[in-house]
Amino acid sequence: MDNRINFHQSLDQLQETLLHMGKQVESMIFQAVDALARQDENLARRTIEADDQIDEMMIHIEENSLRLIALQQPMASDLRIISTALKIATDLERIADHAVDIAKICLRLNGEALVKPLVDIPRMAELTQAMLRESLLAYTERNVHRAATLAEKDDEVDKLYSGLANDLLKLMGSDIAVNRQLTQLLLTAHFLERVADHTTNIGEGVIYMVTGKRKDLNI
Template identity: 70%
Template sequence: MDTRPKYHQALNELQQQLLVMGELVERQIQSAVDSLKNLDEQKARDTVEKDDQIDDLMSRIEERCLRLIALQQPMASDLRIIGMTLKIAIDLERIADHAVDIAKVTIRMSGENLVKPLIDIPRMADLAMGMLRESLLSFTEKDVNRAASLAEKDDEVDKLYSTVLMDVTALMGTDLAANRQLTHLIMVANHLERVADHTTNIGEGVIFLVTGKRKDLNV
C-alpha cells in the first residue's frame, strides 16, 4: 500500500500544529504584557498556568517529528523541513518562557502602582508579536524575502529597548521601592528583546532551508 499520501498529509498536519503553537505563544506574550500594563495579577497567573499547554504541544510536535523520521524515512528536502519544524518549536517554547517571566514580574509587583506609564514596552511587544507572525509565515511560504525583512524589524525593537533603558535609568533615585520596580521594567524589556531575537533565529533557519546559505539577521 502506498503510504506517501498519508505521509504528506502527516507533514502538513505537523506544520499546522506548529502554527497553532505559534498562535498560542503570541497570545501568551499579549496576555503577559496586558497583565503588566494593568497590574492584573490574575491575568498574570493565568498566563503562567497556560504555559503547560505550550509545553505539552512542544512535546507532541517533537514526538511527531521523530515518528516521521523513524517510520517514513523522509527524503533530504523533507527531512530538512521536519528538522526546521522542530527547531522552530524549540524557539517558540523559549518565547513562551519569556512571556511567563514577564507575567511573573506582574505578580511580584502586585499591589503597587506603576512608577511611569508603559509606552515603549507595549510597542516592543507589538513589534515582537508582528515579527513572530512574519517568521512563521516565512516558514510556511518558504519566503526568503519575508524572513530577511525580520532584520529591520529587529533593529526597531533594539532601538526601543535602548530607549527603555535610558528612560528607566533616568528615573532611578533614592526610592528603593521605585528602583526595584524600574529594575523589573528593564527585565521585561530584555525579555521582549530576546523574543525578537528568537524570531530572527526562525528567519535565519528559513533562509538556510531555502537557499542553503547562512545569514545572520541579528547584527
Template identity: 50%
Template sequence: MVTRQSYDQELADLRQALLNMGKAVDQAIDEAVISLAQQDSELARKVMDSDDEIDQMEIDIEDKCMVLIARQQPLARDLRIIGTGLKITTDLERMGDHAYDIAKIALAMNKQSLIKPLVDIPRMAQMAQKMLKDSLEAYTTLDITLAEQVCLNDDEVDHIYYQVFRELLTYMMEDPTTISQATQLIFVARYLERIADHATNIAEWTVYLVTGQRRRKK
C-alpha cells in the first residue's frame, strides 16, 4: 500500500509537471510575439516545432492524473487537486495552440512591411503572460487573493483587444490594401485575448481547489 508520504510526493510531482508545462507555454507565447514583431521566421518555426512537446506534456500529465485516480481513489481535497490538474493542463495546451497560431501568422507575414508599429499587441502579450505566471503562482501557493486579481486583470486585456480591433478596422476602411495584414493582426490580438481567458480559467480553478466553490463567471 502506498504511504501518505509517497502519495503527497506524487501530488507534488503533478504540480511540478504543470509548472514545467506552464513555463514551456510562456516561452512559446513570448517567442511567437517576438517572431511577429521582428519578422523572425526561424524563431516562428521554433515555436511551431515546440507545440508537439507541449502536447506531449499534456498527455503525460493526463496519464499521471488517471493513474492517481485509479490507484488512490482520492476523495475531497485530493480529488480536487487531481481534477484541477486535468483542467489546468487543458487550458495550458490551448494556450500553446494559440502561440502556434501566432507563430504561423508571423511566418506568413515575414516578407511584408508592417502596416503599423506593433505596440499594443506586444503589450497584450506581456499582460497575458503575467496573468499566466500569476495564475500558476496562485495555484502553487494556494493564494486566492492573487487568483482573484488575475480574474480582474482579464478586463484590461479585453479592453486593449477591442482597442486594437477598432484601430485595425479603421486601417482597413481607409486603405483596402491593408485588409489582409490587418485581418491577420486582429487574429493575433484575438489569440492573445483567448490566452488571457485561459489564464483566468486557471485562476478560477485555483479558487475551486482551495474553497471547493466554483467562481461564478460574469
C-alpha cells in the first residue's frame, strides 16, 4: 500500500512540474512576440536564456518518468499517464524552441522599423497562449471534450497564418531589405502556427491518456 501511495505522490509531483513548465513556456511565447513588436533586444535575450530552464525541466521529467516505469511497473492506465506526461513535456520543449526562434528574429532585425504593423502576429500569439492554457487544463481535469475543442482553435490560427502569409507576400518587391524583413515576419507567423500544432498534440495526448484511443486533432 505504501508503495502505491508513493507512486501516486510521484505522479502528482510529475504533473506539478509539467504545469510549471507549461506556465514558463507560455510566458516565453508572450515575451518573444512582445520583444519583436517593441524591438526590445534585452527582452529577446531574456527569452532565449529562459530556454535553459525549460531544458532542465524536460530532463527532470524524463528521468522521473523513466524511474517510475522502471521501479513501479505501472498498470496500463498509469502507464498512459506517465507516457502522456513525457509527450506533453516534449511538445512544451518544442514550443519553447519556437519562442526562442521568434526572439532570435527580433535580434536579427536589429531595431529596424517594421514595414508592417504587427496585428495578426500578436493575435496569433494570444490564441496560441490560450490554446496552451486550455490544453493543460484538459490534462489536469482529464477532460476529453476540452481537449477536442483545440482543433477548432487550431483552425482559427491556421486561417490567420494563411491570411497574413498572403498579405506579406503581396508586399514583397524589389527592395531586398524589405523582403528580408517580410520573410522574417512570415517565419514568425510560421513558428506560431507550429506552436498551435504542438498544443493540439497535447490535446491528443490527453484524449489517449483518458480513453486509450488515439484521435488526430491536426486535420
